[in-house]
Each structure stands twice: as C-alpha cells, then as structure tokens.
Amino acid sequence: MIEPKHDDMDSNKLTHFVPERRHNHLDYCFMCPDTEGPRKMDTVLRAVKNDINVESEKEKEDDEVEGRTKCGKYIRCSFPKCNQWMHEKCADDFICGEYSPKQAQLLFNLNGPVCTAHFCWHCYDERHKNASRFDELIDCIWCMRSFHEQCIPAGTKLLPNYGKKKAFVCHIHCIFTPSITSEMRLKHCSDCELDFQEDQVGGSKKGKRIDKGEEKIECRKCANVFHRKCAFQRVVGIGCDIYKNDLCSYCVTGLTIVPNQHVIAYCETSRKRYPKGYYPATAISCKDVPSDVNLGRNFGMTGYICVRWMWGSSKKPFFHLVHKSQVHRITTNCHKSFADSDFKNELKKLKIKYTAPTHPLNHVEMMKTVTIVTENVFVKGITKQSIRERVEIRDCFCVADKVTGIKCDTSRCFNRQSHSECPKSCGENCQNRALQQKREIKCEVREAADGKGYGLFAIRDIEPEEFIGEYCGEVIDLVEWKRRERRQTGIRSEDEFTYFMGLTDKYKVDARFIGSIARYANHSCEPNSEVEGxxxxxxxxxxxxxxxxxxxxxxxxxxxxxxxxxxFDYMLKKSQGLAVDFCYCRAEKCKMKIGEKSRNDDSDDEKFDENLYVSDDEEDEERKDEKENKKKDSKKLKKEKNGKMVHKRQSSMGGSNDKIKKKK
Structure with a gap:
C-alpha cells in the first residue's frame, strides 16, 4: 500500500489510500506493506503437525512478530468463515473515506474488526451501509474493494473468462492519465464549492469567511482544485497540523462515478453553440451505448467514462467519451464551472438528484437479521423483578352490561384512563385485560408502498380503541441505551433506523435485533394508531x-x-447525531421529516470519530468537571459584582455608546 507523504506528521491521523490486493492477500495484513504474516501462520501449522501446544506456540509467535514488526500482532477478521488477517494496530488506525474496520464492526454487530470483502464500497461510501451488506459482490483484482454489479464504477466492465467468480478492474487503476491544462481545472473548490474569485475578495460560505490569499492546490491526478484548509477538514484526521499531499480527497479515497449518475464533464470539441468547457451530463455504462455510436479506440478502456450530454434531445442524444479525471460529481454550486451559464436554469427545471444511485436495500435479507418474539427479552443484569413496582391496587367501579355482560370496554373505565389493566378480580368479561389474555390481532408484514420498505397491515377490521398488539424487544437500562445510541451514531448510515421506545424512566425497549412484528409498523404524521404504556x-x-x-x-x-x-407517530427528535429519516407517509399534514435537527448540530458533516464511544466513568468525570466549572464561574461573577463594572448604554441624544463606570 502506498501511503501519503506526511514527513513529521502522525500517520495514524491521516486518511489512508485504498489498499492494494497482493498475492495471497489473506495471509497478510491488507492495510500495510508488512510481510510477516506467512511466518506466523507457518509456525502455527507446524505446531499443529508436531502436536505442540498451539496456544503457547501462538503466544511465543505473537511476541516474536510484535518485536519484529511495527504494527504488532495479527488478528483475524471477525466475519464468519473469513480468513483475512490484519494487524491489531492497523485495525485501530486505518480510515479510508467512510470505511474503518472498527466502524464496520459496529455495522455487522460483531466483536472484532471487519475487512473490506463483505460490503459494497460504493454503497458504504454513500452511507447506505445496510444495503452494502447483502447480495452478490464483485471483487476488483487489483485492490481490496468489492462492488455490487449495479455499483461497478462507470468506465469499467467485467473481465471475461476470469474463473467462476465475476471480477473486474476498478477505475483507480487506469494506466493512462492525460495532461490536465489550466482550462480543464474547476473554477471552484471541489470540497467547499466556493468560487476562487470570491475567495480572492474574501468570499463567504455558510457564514464562515474565507481568508484572502488562502493556498489552493491542484490535484495531480484529476482536474479538481481545492483549498489546503478544506483538504485538512475532509481528508486529514483531527490533530494534524497541515495537509501536505497534492491529491484531492476524491482521489485519495477512490470515490466512484456509477452509471446513471448526474455529473459535469469536460467537452474538448467545441460546437456551434457550445464552446469548450464543463457541461452537465449523465454517466452511462458501456453496455448501454447504442451500437451505431462510434466513440473511438479508447472505448472500453479502464478510466474512460461514456457520458450523455444534457443538451441533446431524447430522440437524438449526444454521447462522448471523457477521461475520469475530467468527470466530477454534480453539486449545488457546480454551475460556477459551466462554460455556458444558461445550464444553471436548466438544472433547476429538471430537478435532478445530487446523490449517486445505490443498490436497493434487500429487505428479505434484512428481516433475517431480526429475531421475532412475542414477549420482552431482558438483557444480562436486568430481570422482571427490577422493572416491576408494588403499589396500591387499582380497582375500577364499572358495571357490566345487562344484556351482554361486558364491562370496561370504553374509556370511561378508571383503569383505562390511568393506562393500567384491571386485575383478575374484575371478571372474565372485562375488556381491559388484553395483555393478560394475549388478545392480539393477527396482522401481516408485507412490502409497503412509496419506498417505505416493509409495513404492518391489518387482516380484519379494527374498531377504535381496540388493542392491536404489544411492542416487544430487549429491555435495557439507560447506560446500555446510551451505548447503543452511540453505536447508531458511529455507523453514520441513512438506512440504519432506531427502534427505541421508552418503557419507564429507567428502562427502554429496543426492537432493532429482537422484537415483535409491531417493530415493522411505519411512521405517519397522521397515524391511525398510537403506542401507550x-x-x-x-x-x-x-x-x-x-x-x-x-x-x-x-x-x-x-x-x-x-x-x-x-x-403510529414515532415522535423522534434529532439528538447527538442520530439520523433523521425522510418521511414517506404522504399525509396532508406531513412534516417531511421524522423529527427535527437543531440548528447548531453539525454531526452529519463530521467524520467517524472514536471519541463518540466513551465509557461511563469518563461521562461521570465530565459531569464533575462541568459542576466545578460552574462553581468557578459563579465565584467570578460575585467578584465582578463587588468590583468595578463597565456598562454600555445608548445615549438618548447622539445615539453613540457611552461607557459609564459604576462606583462601589
């Protein structure tokens, strides 16, 4: 693996390059160029053949390898039946784009790091990480990345006759890179999207003022131009002083352009109406190019992307072959680099999506990761006795109907009003004992409309105030709830949803991995049911x-x-970086989002940070520090009140601010 030049910088805090695929890569650490892996494995195999104590031999070999190498001992990938080896230190330090072995460990809910062979790199990088886990994956033969067939980068194609398993060569391994002139360079920063002309006069971006004369870097592999400060924020980890590499973040992390994705591409041949420059287009795969279109000798070569220009009509589209270094993702401010400013209005009319297409989530496989139960499951350390409460008995004074003999069937029942069921002494005809008698209505789980995934549907007519079912799951305390909430925050995926429900002030129910079929009920801004304790x-x-x-x-x-x-209404709120999902209920009073995000919350723009996973002792220490700081601030305020204070008030005549000293 080729690491970036960092001189005196800490390499652990840098974003690493895409790891290369070596011969017998399973025996080596795929994240570093260390070659000590086979020696360790040979020693273990030799110990097994000679009937030597394998555990003691492993410990000796671990000590030897740790002394010989810089990265320490080897560990296996925690994914079942995976034989990939990696260094324990590399698994802790490696970050490339959205991927890190620790974050993949959270996604798969395993006890150890996970290698790159078990998810689609494109879906993972686009934060559709649950979708990246399922369906067939195709490996690149030159690097340690895998893709869905739908997510194979544009400008590449499958290799014929490469054994039984499909394989290809991804776009970052293109042999030829054309020379990039100043005309091909973007006119705006590829990261912050700020126009460089605005930068020279002190432009602004989202309320943050950019300093004049800030250093700009031209990427040596593509036409991107970026500020050194922007690369520091996007590529380099927290703690580094300066970014000294001459590659943009897209080239470092191997960001992909997939078929049917909207892009801006450089047109080298000028036409009557359109001069040379960047224009909006759509990337297409090689197999979708019409047979009567001749794109030259470079067609099908790795690194050349076929695009369909937006200026062509549907009957007569225009195609062109552009090198990947001159094709960029379409963004909200990409019109600053357009050769023709009229296309800015055209993009607004088309209402195109700025996100890249990804593989759809396989809900059938996703359902297999969930265990369906009919009652709550208590995690280790929590019992039924711990959540129960001994209080005064709650009797109702309902009178049975003279004809049917039914009682407690309306909201007039005192126990129904207080959200509690009647005891057995109320009689068999009591209608307020649904949970005790397990009178659940049979519902079915099937695919819902409008992209909701799966939903819960009624089999028969349900009357108002009738009991439908119990929302079951794992009963957890607040400490475990915070840990699982931090897990969801660390995954940073748009298709990872929360299933927490408050049971009491001290306990919650989590139906993410274990729950009843009620977990499949979708959100609605105008629901037809509600959840009650x-x-x-x-x-x-x-x-x-x-x-x-x-x-x-x-x-x-x-x-x-x-x-x-x-x-029913989820009643979620944006907190601590949890994803707020787009609402698909299509109701008249739809809020468009499930919950709200606070104005000061920038958690979605942050990179994966291991500091999110703090222990409970560290949280207690932080609370103690906050209390001590509050005491210090209160003491300072008392001293200021006793001393001299300077106040500002507006003069009633001149309108200026006069400073008046207050005497003791």
Missing amino acids: IDVPVSIHSGEEATYEPHLGIFAKEKIKAGAEIT
Whole structure:
C-alpha cells in the first residue's frame, strides 16, 4: 500500500489510500506493506503437525512478530468463515473515506474488526451501509474493494473468462492519465464549492469567511482544485497540523462515478453553440451505448467514462467519451464551472438528484437479521423483578352490561384512563385485560408502498380503541441505551433506523435485533394508531396492594379497515447525531421529516470519530468537571459584582455608546 507523504506528521491521523490486493492477500495484513504474516501462520501449522501446544506456540509467535514488526500482532477478521488477517494496530488506525474496520464492526454487530470483502464500497461510501451488506459482490483484482454489479464504477466492465467468480478492474487503476491544462481545472473548490474569485475578495460560505490569499492546490491526478484548509477538514484526521499531499480527497479515497449518475464533464470539441468547457451530463455504462455510436479506440478502456450530454434531445442524444479525471460529481454550486451559464436554469427545471444511485436495500435479507418474539427479552443484569413496582391496587367501579355482560370496554373505565389493566378480580368479561389474555390481532408484514420498505397491515377490521398488539424487544437500562445510541451514531448510515421506545424512566425497549412484528409498523404524521404504556397487574399481595409490570401496547385511534396499513407517530427528535429519516407517509399534514435537527448540530458533516464511544466513568468525570466549572464561574461573577463594572448604554441624544463606570 502506498501511503501519503506526511514527513513529521502522525500517520495514524491521516486518511489512508485504498489498499492494494497482493498475492495471497489473506495471509497478510491488507492495510500495510508488512510481510510477516506467512511466518506466523507457518509456525502455527507446524505446531499443529508436531502436536505442540498451539496456544503457547501462538503466544511465543505473537511476541516474536510484535518485536519484529511495527504494527504488532495479527488478528483475524471477525466475519464468519473469513480468513483475512490484519494487524491489531492497523485495525485501530486505518480510515479510508467512510470505511474503518472498527466502524464496520459496529455495522455487522460483531466483536472484532471487519475487512473490506463483505460490503459494497460504493454503497458504504454513500452511507447506505445496510444495503452494502447483502447480495452478490464483485471483487476488483487489483485492490481490496468489492462492488455490487449495479455499483461497478462507470468506465469499467467485467473481465471475461476470469474463473467462476465475476471480477473486474476498478477505475483507480487506469494506466493512462492525460495532461490536465489550466482550462480543464474547476473554477471552484471541489470540497467547499466556493468560487476562487470570491475567495480572492474574501468570499463567504455558510457564514464562515474565507481568508484572502488562502493556498489552493491542484490535484495531480484529476482536474479538481481545492483549498489546503478544506483538504485538512475532509481528508486529514483531527490533530494534524497541515495537509501536505497534492491529491484531492476524491482521489485519495477512490470515490466512484456509477452509471446513471448526474455529473459535469469536460467537452474538448467545441460546437456551434457550445464552446469548450464543463457541461452537465449523465454517466452511462458501456453496455448501454447504442451500437451505431462510434466513440473511438479508447472505448472500453479502464478510466474512460461514456457520458450523455444534457443538451441533446431524447430522440437524438449526444454521447462522448471523457477521461475520469475530467468527470466530477454534480453539486449545488457546480454551475460556477459551466462554460455556458444558461445550464444553471436548466438544472433547476429538471430537478435532478445530487446523490449517486445505490443498490436497493434487500429487505428479505434484512428481516433475517431480526429475531421475532412475542414477549420482552431482558438483557444480562436486568430481570422482571427490577422493572416491576408494588403499589396500591387499582380497582375500577364499572358495571357490566345487562344484556351482554361486558364491562370496561370504553374509556370511561378508571383503569383505562390511568393506562393500567384491571386485575383478575374484575371478571372474565372485562375488556381491559388484553395483555393478560394475549388478545392480539393477527396482522401481516408485507412490502409497503412509496419506498417505505416493509409495513404492518391489518387482516380484519379494527374498531377504535381496540388493542392491536404489544411492542416487544430487549429491555435495557439507560447506560446500555446510551451505548447503543452511540453505536447508531458511529455507523453514520441513512438506512440504519432506531427502534427505541421508552418503557419507564429507567428502562427502554429496543426492537432493532429482537422484537415483535409491531417493530415493522411505519411512521405517519397522521397515524391511525398510537403506542401507550400499560401497567399490567402480575400478583395481588393483599386487598390493598399489587405488583404491576410495565408494557407497551398499540391501540387503534380510529376504525382501521382490513388491508390498511397500521401506522403510529414515532415522535423522534434529532439528538447527538442520530439520523433523521425522510418521511414517506404522504399525509396532508406531513412534516417531511421524522423529527427535527437543531440548528447548531453539525454531526452529519463530521467524520467517524472514536471519541463518540466513551465509557461511563469518563461521562461521570465530565459531569464533575462541568459542576466545578460552574462553581468557578459563579465565584467570578460575585467578584465582578463587588468590583468595578463597565456598562454600555445608548445615549438618548447622539445615539453613540457611552461607557459609564459604576462606583462601589
């Protein structure tokens, strides 16, 4: 692997290049050029053949390898049946774009780091990380990256007759790179999208003023131009002083351009109406090019992307072959580099998507990662006795109907109003004992419309205030809840959803991996059901006291017809970087987003940070430091009140600010 030039900088804080694929790569660490892997494996195999104690031999070999190499001992990839080796130190330090072995460990919910062979690199980099886990992956034969067939970079194609498994050579291994002139360079920074002309006069971007004369770097592999400060924020990790590399972040991390993605490309041949320069286009795969179109001898060569210009009509489109160094992602401010400013208005009319297309999430495979249960599961350290509460028994005074004998079937029941079920002494005809009698309505889970994935649907008609089912999952305390919340924050994926529900003040229910079918109920801004906390009497100790256990029940708010989807309001709020999902309910009063993001929250723009995973002891220390700082601030305020203070007030005559000293 080729590492960037960093001189005196700490290499652990740099974003690394895409790792190369070597011969017998399973025996080596794929993140560094160390070659000590086979020696260790040969020693272990020799110990097995000679009936030597393998564990003691492994410990000796680990000590030897740790003394010989800079990266320490070897560990295996934690993915089942994966034989890839890596250094423990490399697994802790390696970061390339969105990928790091530790973050992949969180995604797969395993106990160790995960290598790059088990997900699609493009979907992972676009933050569709659950979609990257499933379906067939195709490996690049020159680097350690894998892609879905739909996500194979434009300008590449599958290799014929390469064994039984499909393979290809990705775009970063192109042999020929044309010379890039000043005319081909972008007119704006590829990272912050600020126009360099605005930069010279002190332009601004999102309220942040850029200093005059800030150093600009021209990438030596593509036409990108970027500020050194922007590369520091995007590529270099926290703690480095300066970015000394001459490659943009896209070339370092191997960012891909996929077919059917909107791009801006450089047109070298001028036409009557359009001069040389950048124009909006759409990247297409080699197989989608019409047979009657001749794109020259470079067609099909790795690194050359076929684009369809937006100035052509649907009946007669114009195609062109452009090198990948002159093709860039389309962004909100990319019109600053257009050769014709009229295309800025054309982009607004088309309402194109600025995001790259990705492989759809395989919901069938995703469902296999979930265990369906009919009652709550308690994690280690939590029991049913810990969540139960012994209080005064709650009797209702409902009178049974003279004809049917049914009682407690309306909201007039005192126990229903207080969100608790009636005890057994209320009688068999009591309608407020659904959880005790397990009177759940049979619902089915199937695919919902409008891109919602799977949803919960009613099989029969459901009356208002009728019990639908219980929301079950793992019962966790607040400490475990914070740990799992930090896990979701660290994954940084747009298709990783939260399934937390508050059970009591001290406990919550998480249905992410273990839960009832109620976990598939989708959100709606105008729901037809709601989730309520219900206290269920477990045992009666005397005529005055009973033990109650909390549960979460779903009740209908209105009449739900058979075949209709059951929805409720998630009532989520943006906090600590958790993803706020786009709402697909299509209701008249739709809020467009599930929850809101605070104005000062920039967590989505941050890179993966291991500091998010702090221990509980560190959190307690932080709280103590905050209390001490508050005490110090209060002491300072008292001293200032006793001393001299300077106030500003506006003069009633001249309008200027006069400084008046307040005496003791």
